[in-house]
Amino acid sequence: xxxxxxxxxxxxxxxxxxxxxxxxxxxxxxxxxxxxxxxxxxxxxxxxxxxxxxxxxxxxxxxxxxxxxxxxxxxxxxxxxxxxxxxxxxxxxxxxxxxxxxxxxxxxxxxxxxxxxxxxxxxxxxxxxxxxxxxxxxxxxxxxxxxxxxxxxxxxxxxxxxxxxxxxxxxxxxxxxxxxxxxxxxxxxxxxxxxxxxxxxxxxxxxxxxxxxxxxxxxxxxxxxxxxxxxxxxxxxxxxxxxxxxxxxxxxxxxxxxxxxxxxx
Numbered sequence: 001x002x003x004x005x006x007x008x009x010x011x012x013x014x015x016x017x018x019x020x021x022x023x024x025x026x027x028x029x030x031x032x033x034x035x036x037x038x039x040x041x042x043x044x045x046x047x048x049x050x051x052x053x054x055x056x057x058x059x060x061x062x063x064x065x066x067x068x069x070x071x072x073x074x075x076x077x078x079x080x081x082x083x084x085x086x087x088x089x090x091x092x093x094x095x096x097x098x099x100x101x102x103x104x105x106x107x108x109x110x111x112x113x114x115x116x117x118x119x120x121x122x123x124x125x126x127x128x129x130x131x132x133x134x135x136x137x138x139x140x141x142x143x144x145x146x147x148x149x150x151x152x153x154x155x156x157x158x159x160x161x162x163x164x165x166x167x168x169x170x171x172x173x174x175x176x177x178x179x180x181x182x183x184x185x186x187x188x189x190x191x192x193x194x195x196x197x198x199x200x201x202x203x204x205x206x207x208x209x210x211x212x213x214x215x216x217x218x219x220x221x222x223x224x225x226x227x228x229x230x231x232x233x234x235x236x237x238x239x240x241x242x243x244x245x246x247x248x249x250x251x252x253x254x255x256x257x258x259x260x261x262x263x264x265x
Contacts, residue, residue: 005243005265006044007116007168008037010056013103014096018070019057019124025064028055028103034110041111052168053107054116055100059124060085060133061210071127072150073135078180078211093140096124097154101161114166114201115158122209125151129191130175132182144187148194155198166201168243173205173229176212185229189236196240202265204243205230221247231262241265 011028012019020027027033037053044051061082063069069083070092077085088096104115119126127133128150134141140149151169158167171192175182183191192203207226208216215221230244243265248254257263 003047003049005050005052007052007054008040008044008112010054010118011037011103011107012062013055013057013099017063017065019059019062019096020064021056021058021062021123022064025056028053028106029099031106034106037107037110037112041107045111045113050114051112052114052116052166053104053110053112054118055103055107056118057096057100057124059127060122062124071124071133072141073133075133075135087136090138090140093150097150097157100154101157104158104167105161108162108165114168115162116168116170116204117154117158118170118204118206119151119172120170120206122211125154125169126172126175126209129171130177130183131187132175132177132180144190145194148191151191152194152198155195155200159199167199168202168204169195169200170204170206171195172207172209173226173233174207174216176208176214176216179213180211182209189232192233192237196237200240202241202243203233203237205233205246205263207246217247223247223250224253227253227257227262230257234261234263 011026015029041051060071063083068086070088071085074085074087107115134147172188174185226246234242242263244263
């Protein structure tokens with residue numbers, strides 16, 4: 001019916017399943033999964049759309065089959081159904097980045113045009129970016145530049161593994177995590193600048209975490225309420241395509257935003 005870009009659901013990249021967010025989540029940590037991804041990529045390409053495969057390591061919200069989750073620092077869960085946290089080591093950080101790059105390579109070999117990594121709703125990338133879950137004292141924590149190091153290394157590794165193929169990163173325009181000491185809106189936009197400088201091909205602007213005390217997508221949020229965040233991202237990064245759709249249920253409104261140049265997709 002005219003979809004220009006279709007992004008397949010997030011696949012976790014690690015064989016241990018620390019990144020697994022829900023019981024029937026797809027995986028991309030081994031070549032044995034390639035035939036199914038080839039089928040999905042083929043459906044999308046045959047219909048004339050751009051096929052993107054999301055890679056989703058759930059971090060704080062992962063380890064669904066395990067008795068624990070991994071995140072940058074041991075910050076206790078505020079929601080009881082998530083697993084107790086363990087601090088990821090620097091060796092595990094390097095391994096996790098490598099697993100993302102390998103998963104991206106498999107996605108491209110399966111026929112996807114490119115890949116996407118998401119920090120949406122508080123997954124591993126968001127855990128490193130946010131001062132709420134990142135309280136490390138090494139080079140991956142502390143300053144915003146250090147907290148963004150994992151993201152920059154992740155972008156670089158995926159770009160090297162998939163040269164010539166686009167990489168999208170989903171980043172918060174607002175975390176809504178003030179109660180827990182999360183990032184400010186200004187910090188969120190500085191992280192977008194870091195991603196752009198690291199070579200990301202598109203930024204998809206998102207809003208909120210699963211733990212956020214206020215809703216980001218509920219019916220109590222007026223349509224278009226978050227549009228200024230996307231417009232701010234576009235103004236800040238005019239040369240980077242911006243995708244947006246949070247609480248944007250009206251296609252006429254979406255089309256008007258595109259015509260005004262507030263965002264691109």
